[in-house]
Amino acid sequence: MEGVVQCSANYVPLSPISFLERAAFVYGDQVSIVHGNTTYSWRQTHQRCIKLASALSQLGISRGGVVAALAPNIPELYELYFGVPMAGAVISALNTRLDAPMIGSLLEELEAKIICIDYQFLELVLKALDFLSLSNSKAKPPLIIVIPECNHTTDLPPSSLDYNRLLEMGQNDFEILHPIDECQPISVNYTSGSTGKPKGVVYSHRAVYLNSLAEIFRSDMRAMPVFLWTVDMFRCSGWCFTWAVAALGGTNICIRNVTSKVIFDAIRLHRVTHICGAPTILNMIAEAGSSDQQPLPSKVDVIIAGALPPLQTLNKVRELGFNVSHAFGMTEALGPVISVPLDNDHGMIKRREGIHNLMMEGVDVKDPKTMISVPPDGKTIGEVMFRSNTMMLGYLKNVQASQQAFRSGWYRTRDIGVRHPDGYIQMKDRVVDAILTSGGESVSTLEVEAVVASHPVVLEAAVVGMPSDCLGEMPCAFVRLKEGFSTSEKEIVEFCGDRLPHYMVPQSVIFGDLPINSTGKVQKFVLREKAKAMGSLSHSNGH
Amino acid sequence: MEGVVQCSANYVPLSPISFLERAAFVYGDQVSIVHGNTTYSWRQTHQRCIKLASALSQLGISRGGVVAALAPNIPELYELYFGVPMAGAVISALNTRLDAPMIGSLLEELEAKIICIDYQFLELVLKALDFLSLSNSKAKPPLIIVIPECNHTTDLPPSSLDYNRLLEMGQNDFEILHPIDECQPISVNYTSGSTGKPKGVVYSHRAVYLNSLAEIFRSDMRAMPVFLWTVDMFRCSGWCFTWAVAALGGTNICIRNVTSKVIFDAIRLHRVTHICGAPTILNMIAEAGSSDQQPLPSKVDVIIAGALPPLQTLNKVRELGFNVSHAFGMTEALGPVISVPLDNDHGMIKRREGIHNLMMEGVDVKDPKTMISVPPDGKTIGEVMFRSNTMMLGYLKNVQASQQAFRSGWYRTRDIGVRHPDGYIQMKDRVVDAILTSGGESVSTLEVEAVVASHPVVLEAAVVGMPSDCLGEMPCAFVRLKEGFSTSEKEIVEFCGDRLPHYMVPQSVIFGDLPINSTGKVQKFVLREKAKAMGSLSHSNGH
Missing domain, CATH: 3.30.300.30 (ANL, C-terminal domain)
Structure with missing residues (x-):
């Protein structure tokens, strides 16, 4: 159209980095992170992430480089989700339950230049690097950054660095390396490997920006939620809540280990509004001792993904006053994409997967060969398929698997389902029997x-x-x-x-x-x- | 990054058309529009818009073509905000208070192929087309589509068409022309022309998609709001609520004329949750007769943009139970971009403009010559400037004005302001008014x-x-x-x-x-x- 101009005033590549910049400005004095006795404001978190990005740059991290991490849900891991992208780089937090050979193998695939680890994983990672050096890798082993135990100094091996020393190296006025193209990668998230070796799933700035908003809508969040970190950050980048909480100026309650006591204490102390994770969370809530099970000070939303819990567990949790939703998703789709509140007849909802996210462009059940949609009769089976901007860029170093997953322009979930007359999708089985x-x-x-x-x-x-x-x-x-x-x-x-x-x-x-x-x-x-x-x-x- | 693939499974141009498609699916049976005795569901609105797009295509409307409109906030105008883009075209609703020469002049600038008008504007538009043919325009005058009065047949002039007949022409299975590039235009919105002839401000699919989400966040909307159409749809495409209400499967309460009685009746009948518009809305609410002023059945949010109302009016409205927010924005920024709830000391908030939208990438007060930010001292004045994806593409057929507005990569609001130590911006004056x-x-x-x-x-x-x-x-x-x-x-x-x-x-x-x-x-x-x-x-x- 004649007269239009595209420039930096009206086109800015979408990136969750801007959530943090706005949070520092709009919610500067609000609490960003709580971990034990440590508390930060959004202004402080912003400053720490800028220094982190600056220090990483000084260590030679540049656009497209990978920084790996191995840590529980502690503030430093949260900071890496912003600090690494602000250095133009890609964050990949690994599953803390992996063994040394697997960690070595993934670090090799990632070509990670740096790995930031919690002090408790030092021995494990040193072993992983031994495996790495034993393989015919030409790659230089990554530099180890150790996040020390609170107020303790850890004996560090040579050519490793303390996280706090790293931050001290950083400049306050580092100029953030925003993505040049919003489709550039921001994180690599490994699948749990149900069909073999974990696959590295690459997320873009655009996808996680939009999915953060989708998660906010789906979990009915308002400004300044209080998010208890019961879902592992290494799973789908914490279902993108790492970034979404910043978008709303919320408070991140970080914890090392999830227990009944920790959950109820956090609810009481911090007025938690949202809890996400695996169904075991419900078990912990339901089976907590009566001394832990305190009355809820206000509404708490619990979103679980995975197997549906037994009815008696669910009822127990609901009796305690929690709102429970059940979500369905996968690493490739950045986390949960379809969800349903568990407030109606359990027997019925057990078999339905509910409402798809606002950002999903297409959710369908199709004949995988003809790509024709199945009739909405609740009987004809097909493969569940998605189209969405909130979808992975592909599998790291496996273009063939990426093309296979996206063939005919739809993401193949490899889940079998039917479509009901009311539009709801019902999952029938995994194509692979996980x-x-x-x-x-x-x-x-x-x-x-x-x-x-x-x-x-x-x-x-x-x-x-x-x-x-x-x-x-x-x-x-x-x-x-x-x-x-x-x-x-x-x-x-x-x-x-x-x-x-x-x-x-x-x-x-x-x-x-x-x-x-x-x-x-x-x-x-x-x-x-x-x-x-x-x-x-x-x-x-x-x- | 090696392995990634971009295709239609993981990249779909952002467009609010997808809000309607999802609403038809997720909220199919929910009420989309109410107007007097007329009620549609989202499934019906989706179907009507597809038929509208199909019929427009049959009339020769193609990608990038312009369909103008002149109507109050009636369902047919709402449908045009989806139906026209679904035909690949651009919707431009004109201010219903313009005179015939101005309408003729804008139609000429727009090169509109079709104009859809409410029956009451037929004479006005025929006069406008006379002006158009008197000018040395080579353009063919647009085809007139007349939206008839409810259940009445209007005598139509030759070479014009009844809106209902148009819809009947449409095919149910028309294939929607989604934008190929999300930066393609979707609407042209004229400024109110406070500094001369109205300027045609061009919006993109991407910008209105993101701004719809921003408006939802700003006005604290949840799923299925009930939106009373007191803001003119021709203003900033109804502040993008035309599209935002569809994103949430909400209900549009359409009205021809805004009066105290209509506002209170709608609140009572439809449990309205949101009301937007000029400060006159507050006057209507405050000055309504006691027979109209009924108790609110539930929370009602009122968002006003423009001059701040007198304190006694505001207090009256708040005493009646309304939540009032004050917003600041402009046609170029797709509507309100900064807002503040009017719940604190009136004298103070009068001088602050509050919190900027989630999608704003930059909001600053700068020296317009050096482009250096003013110190946050509450004293040093500068020009208020924005950077955002929720910004116009530019001024129609006026690339010079577009470049001027966007020079140095920031949108110049031409408002003078200061930055306070707490980050808040305070507007001081228009540049031209100082x-x-x-x-x-x-x-x-x-x-x-x-x-x-x-x-x-x-x-x-x-x-x-x-x-x-x-x-x-x-x-x-x-x-x-x-x-x-x-x-x-x-x-x-x-x-x-x-x-x-x-x-x-x-x-x-x-x-x-x-x-x-x-x-x-x-x-x-x-x-x-x-x-x-x-x-x-x-x-x-x-x-």
């Missing part, structure tokens, strides 16, 4: 099966989820032994225990033939029924 | 007006600069007295002399009515002309 544990971990049955099958006397193995006595499922292995050999449940469990993280170890092993369909594939739905029957049996037996 | 005295002082006419207006018998006051016998100007006050009261120039001058520094005291006082424009603003340029004439007269008289 197990959702009560801890919120997504366990790849394929990985567990590979380990079980590597036992010398095992011929064939299939793993499915068995309802656990807690909130989620646990792995259950069905095993066919080699002709003429024998073993025990205990031996298989121990064998897996030596080779897998505890949450992936099968808790039950059943021996016998596996049900096979006409094309020779194990019929997992048959095994799931069996496991379910056994699970409820063990419950009724008081296990 | 008086430069021969002593080199810069006098804020607003400050002088406030003092004059505080005189017990003064109803209203406006102050402008009058050329002085030296090099500069001196303040000249135009005063309208309260009914039945009288005073003298001497008394007013002495009154001000007791309360203002000598250089700010008006040297002339003229009594009478003040010239007002269509938005209720005093036309200072008219007063300046008068003052200038008087100034030269007094010079020649040897004063």
